[in-house]
Amino acid sequence: MTPLPDTGLFSSEQQRTEQLSTEQPSQQHAQLDEYSTEQLVAAFSVDQARAAQAVQKAAEQLTRAVDLAYARLQAGSGRLVYVGAGTSGRLGVLDGVELLPTFSWPPERLVTLIAGGERAMFRAAEGAEDDEALAEADMQAAQLSPNDVLIALAASGTTPYVLTCVRAARSAGALSIGVTNNPGSPLARAVDAPIELDTGPEVISGSTRLKAGTAQKIALNTFSSSLMVRLGKVYGNLMVDLMSTNAKLRRRAVRLTQHATGVSESEALSALNASAMHVKTAIVMLKTGLDAQAARERLQAVAGHTKRALTNTQQR
Incomplete structure (x- = not known):
């Protein structure tokens, strides 16, 4: 076997690296290669x-x-x-x-x-x-x-x-x-x-x-x-800024809109269709009566924070 060239592999910096806690052998499992499958899973x-x-x-x-x-x-x-x-x-x-x-x-x-x-x-x-x-x-x-x-x-x-x-x-x-x-x-x-x-x-x-x-x-x-x-990507604890790019996510968008507003599935879907499947916009539409464009503008005015958009709209 050809010996390793002297490339500073064991420089002082490398020696310090060897002392890092993540590099130290675990004292608990020195016989790991003798463990049963059950013991391995537990460890x-x-x-x-x-x-x-x-x-x-x-x-x-x-x-x-x-x-x-x-x-x-x-x-x-x-x-x-x-x-x-x-x-x-x-x-x-x-x-x-x-x-x-x-x-x-x-x-x-x-x-x-x-x-x-x-x-x-x-x-x-x-x-x-x-x-x-x-x-x-x-x-x-x-x-x-x-x-x-x-x-x-x-x-x-x-x-x-x-x-x-x-x-x-x-x-x-x-x-x-x-x-x-x-x-x-x-x-x-x-x-x-x-x-x-x-x-x-x-x-x-x-x-x-x-x-x-x-x-x-x-x-x-x-x-x-x-x-x-x-940054305003959540309303309550609902993921309302998701991208509805497939069937599963579109169904999720409908459920999130319903949960946030209490409307029927058909009402939620109608608002989502009008808002390009954007849950935030649909929620503002349904809770305020604004159309999609006005709801988007209201969200933009408050940096996309749904709750702020609703509060500001209700105070007008």
Whole structure:
């Protein structure tokens, strides 16, 4: 076997990485390869539950991140920019793309970057996470502004691609949020708003696709959903800004409209048809007697907040 070249693999920085809690062997499952199937399922499921606990402990940091992001995005021009590598990058892409059908988040206000490009979503491109030049090129193409919000994800908190993206974002004046599973990591120190999910060692040591990834997914769900509610994408607890792009979602739109207004199915469908299947608009129409155009204008006047639109209309 050809020996590895001396490329700084065991530099002081790399040695520090080896000490990260996510890289440490689990002391609870040293004989994992001898477990029965029942024992394996128990070990993994119990360990995954700790991911939610890590997110709960980061509630104060998540609250601050949501408030800071809302302040940048409420004006209506800023973008959400997700960056990451490997599992973290895929989770960022997943959270971002789901905002479009769930909350009608405008596609032009979303950027999802994963080290190695789109192909890395489907085939591991692990070497790309060390490519700082690639990160610089991706950031240059994204052309961030002070209105944008960067969500940088790295379980280790040391990924060069991600750290380079953060430096570029901060240089552009964008808000930087960092999601990491190692408190005090370089990523946590580099961003404006760190979200530190202290999940500790994994059952399969070093495999951060396990509870570290689960914690990141929960944190992203919490962050983006809270942000969308603040931005007026929900009425009560109803998902009223969805995109009705298939039969299932059209049926859901009818049910949501009925639930919000108390009208019959036919009345709900009639209002939805008049409003291009936009639940928010249909609700305002049915509750105020406005036509579709007037309802849309009323929503636009209050930045899309359904409850505000109804209150303002009723006060006129």
